[in-house]
Amino acid sequence: MSTFHVIDGSVTQDVIGSAPSDVLELVRETYLQHSCGATVNPNSHFLRFPHDPGARIIALPAHLGGDTPVSGIKWIASYPQNVRRNLPRASAVLVLNDAETGYPFACLEASGISAARTAASAALAVETLADGDTPKTVLFVGAGVIGRTVSDFLAARGTDVRECLVHDHVDAYAETFAAYAADAHGWPARTVSQIDAALATADLVVLATTAPAPWLADGQTLLPGQLILNLSLRDIHPTVMIKCHNVLDDIDHCLTAQTSPHLTETEYGTRDFIDGTLADVLRGDVTLGHDRPTVFSPFGLGVLDLAVGYHIYRTAVRTGRATEIPGFFPELKRW
Incomplete structure (x- = not known):
């Protein structure tokens, strides 16, 4: 991977809203793939705050195998008091990593991904x-x-x-x-x-x-x-x-x-x-x-976020709605 793309929430919403049944079938396939041991889904990690016990930020690392493997992590914040500020409770990003090199190649707004999966x-x-x-x-x-x-x-x-x-x-x-x-x-x-x-x-x-x-x-x-x-x-x-x-x-x-x-x-x-x-x-x-x-x-598996996020990434790139960040990696050769 030599490029890095950012995909905003409006694109995510459009892709999901245009074909929700595609997302459901992805979830079905991912559940079956997970049950066969073709995924890696470690425990979620919770960042909590003594001064605000109701708030938390959760890291969900995961790897999805199969014909198009991908790794990644969702970083999702849940702040129930946000509703008093007229803000959504949850906010999130999803980072996708190349399964062969480990290089991150995309960052997606992920509260919509999380809700959709x-x-x-x-x-x-x-x-x-x-x-x-x-x-x-x-x-x-x-x-x-x-x-x-x-x-x-x-x-x-x-x-x-x-x-x-x-x-x-x-x-x-x-x-x-x-x-x-x-x-x-x-x-x-x-x-x-x-x-x-x-x-x-x-x-x-x-x-x-x-x-x-x-x-x-x-x-x-x-x-x-x-x-x-x-x-x-x-x-x-x-x-x-x-x-x-x-x-x-x-x-x-x-x-x-x-x-x-x-x-x-x-x-x-x-x-x-x-x-x-x-x-x-x-x-x-x-x-x-x-x-x-x-x-x-459903506890909410990180592999579901990966499956839906990767689908959105590929759709966004194919349709020209992913924003490329030139020079995101300062150098791509070791020597």
């Missing part, structure tokens, strides 16, 4: 795990970027939503999301203030909050066959998790960092509550019953 994995989980027909009543808990992007991917895949319920601790956010779902997707959408009643009626529950600890506990009613996308990872109490079917994206990764699966393992001293990974279900190695709710908990 999360939403694509959520939509893939719905198509893979939903009981019977596609969900008719969908409850979004948390009305931020992740929830909105999940709605975009569900709509792009033709999910037949008959009723969209939105709950957020800030009423204005819930109202904005409901209006978006109605205008952008044509879904009948409304806000709900009573989360318990909404949980008891939804076929699909999308948890996309910033909650630091579990709040969904035994007093709330879940349904057999209900699908819960545990995207924020820390909303569900172990006493609820243990009673559900549980599918993860990667078992070892999910059982860290005080996630709901991690807390459940710690509380009960076993991993027997885990049915398998989404790749296991995709391959037909794991079949789930409909006798209880199913929870999908």
Whole structure:
């Protein structure tokens, strides 16, 4: 690699928005590739701050093998207090490295990549795990970027939503999301203030909050066959998790960092509550019953960011929308 390109967020959004199904298929392929050992996905590294315990910056290094190998790292900041500043909670960059030389060759704005790969994995989980027909009543808990992007991917895949319920601790956010779902997707959408009643009626529950600890506990009613996308990872109490079917994206990764699966393992001293990974279900190695709710908990693998980011990079270069930085490397010969 002798050139270096920068790709801004508007290009990322255009590439993702023009073909969301391509992103979903990339995520599907990457999950299967990861399950076969054709990736390297170390543990994420968390930079935390004693003066602001809710904030963190996370490094996700990864390597994706196959016919077009690539390495890289996502550096993503999560600052929940940003919403009070009228700023998005998360910001990120993705650096891509040549698999042969190690040289970095691109830097991409990556908050959109992160949201898209999360939403694509959520939509893939719905198509893979939903009981019977596609969900008719969908409850979004948390009305931020992740929830909105999940709605975009569900709509792009033709999910037949008959009723969209939105709950957020800030009423204005819930109202904005409901209006978006109605205008952008044509879904009948409304806000709900009573989360318990909404949980008891939804076929699909999308948890996309910033909650630091579990709040969904035994007093709330879940349904057999209900699908819960545990995207924020820390909303569900172990006493609820243990009673559900549980599918993860990667078992070892999910059982860290005080996630709901991690807390459940710690509380009960076993991993027997885990049915398998989404790749296991995709391959037909794991079949789930409909006798209880199913929870999908994706920790968020760096290899997904790489797959989506590399797709965006190649598309941007091919269409002339990547900005080359001449002279980024001062010299490319050792002698």
